[in-house]
Structures are given as C-alpha cells and as structure tokens.
Amino acid sequence: MNEAIQLIDAVARNSYAGQMTFGEVVGKLIGAGVESYFADYRSGRTTYYLQDGSVHAVDFGRKEYPIPAAFDAIALLAAIRGAQRDAVRYPEFIQLSMAAGCVGYIVWIAGRHVSYFGHAGEVHVEHFPSAN
Template sequence: MNPATIADCMQASFGDTPFPVVVQRLAGAGVAAYTADLIALRKTYYDADAETLDKPMPLTDKPAIAARFDAATVEATVKAIQRGEIGYAEFLRRIMRAGCARYSVFFGGRKAVYFGRDGDSYTEPFPAAAWPLKPRDAGGSLRRRFIFGFAVISLPRAPSASR
C-alpha cells in the first residue's frame, strides 16, 4: 500500500472529493478494503496481503452515536451523498446520529456495510457496472460509468503538444 496516497485520499474525502474518485485512488494505492471506526474516529486500510494502515479521521463536531441503529436513515444519507447533496463530514455526522458505529468498504465484494453498536447493519452494494474501475474506453472517448451509485463521466484526453 502507498501510505502517502492513502493520506491524500483521507484529506480529499474531507475536502468533498466524490467517493468514486477516492476509491479509484485507493485501489491504485493497493487498498482492497477499509473500515471506518466512528467511535474512535479511525480508518484502517487493508491490502490483499493483510498489510494494514491505521489513520485518524479529522472529523470536527463529532455527534454522539445513537444507541439504536436506524438503517432507513443510513440508507437515505448514503443516497444524499451519492446525489452530491452533502459532503463527507456531514455524511459521517448523519450516519452517527442514525446509530452507525462503524462501516466497512469492500472493493472486491463491491459493497459497503454500515454497522450499529449491536451488530445491526445496512449493506449498500456497488452497481455491477462500476467494476472494474475503467472509466475510459480503448479509444479514449467520453464514457459514463456508475461507480458506487455515482454517475462518473470521463472526458477524452487532449492530445499533447509535440516538443
């Protein structure tokens, strides 16, 4: 895994970089999955060979995590961030108020699973069209993909000037 890229991705997430962009960068850095512990405010990243990297989450104004897990509110919050209505920090605050104590993202399993304190959970599958993360076709033309519920559009690269 590439620790510098992972640190950049954490900063980009809190800068409201869309989730699919962050996931592409994490996958490129060798990350296979990660878990966000919302009680301790830490993320642990895992590669395919069981190497781990643990990083603090810079969330300010941390709310109390509700005792009861509200899967419907977690799902609505996931949909809100997918539509671009809220940023990552607000996403975290809302799922915490809905009783989410941690969540795990599994790139190979193409899903995110959100957990309450008592093991209740909500699973958000990644759309099949999202994997593998290759937004450009072989000719470099415009290509629209749905990655983790987000519409992602890639534009062709401009030809480089010869020197």
C-alpha cells in the first residue's frame, strides 16, 4: 500500500473516531495529494480523488440514522457551524446532517467549498471559513 493511501486511511479512521477537526482532516488530505472527496451516507463509503488521477474508497459503515426526505438547510447549517467551532466532531456531524436530510457531500479542496446534497437533488454550498 502506498504512503498516500496509508495516510488517507489513517485520516479517515481518526476522523470517524471524532479525533480530528475538519481543518485538520483537510490539511492532512492535501498532504496526501487529495483534491476532493465524496462522503456517501447511503452507501457508507467515502471516496477520495487524488491529483494523480487515482481513486481510493474507505467504507465507514452505513449509519442507521433515518434520513428524512425533506432537506432542512437551517438544521444542516447548524451542524456545519458546530463543526466549524469544534463543538461537533465527525460522528455527531454525520448524525446531525443526516437528520437534516443530507444524503452526502463533496469536499472540493482546491475550490475551498463543500456541496451537501438532499434526496431530491437539493444542494447547499458551504465555502471554507477564511483563515483570519
């Protein structure tokens, strides 16, 4: 297994365990050459897309939290703000965002934003906070 894949796996493990902030995750993934990643709550898998064109997927297991059909952007935003303040770590973020009707999201590292998706194709775009 190459070094980048080992780093991605370690970051995923630590993130799923609630041991890293979103900023720490992104920083480590940049170091591994990741340009974007897709967390699919319905399949329980995160797929990482590397700058060299390779792809690596990590199964995190399907969470048995219900995902309502309605997309609640306000509740999703509250979960996002909690994560930005480090009041919410990834295990709780998964539960809160799923409860808001989110089925998954794509982190666009180079574009510095995240696109969150609902069942009917609703999209909430959240830009990375500025580093002030």
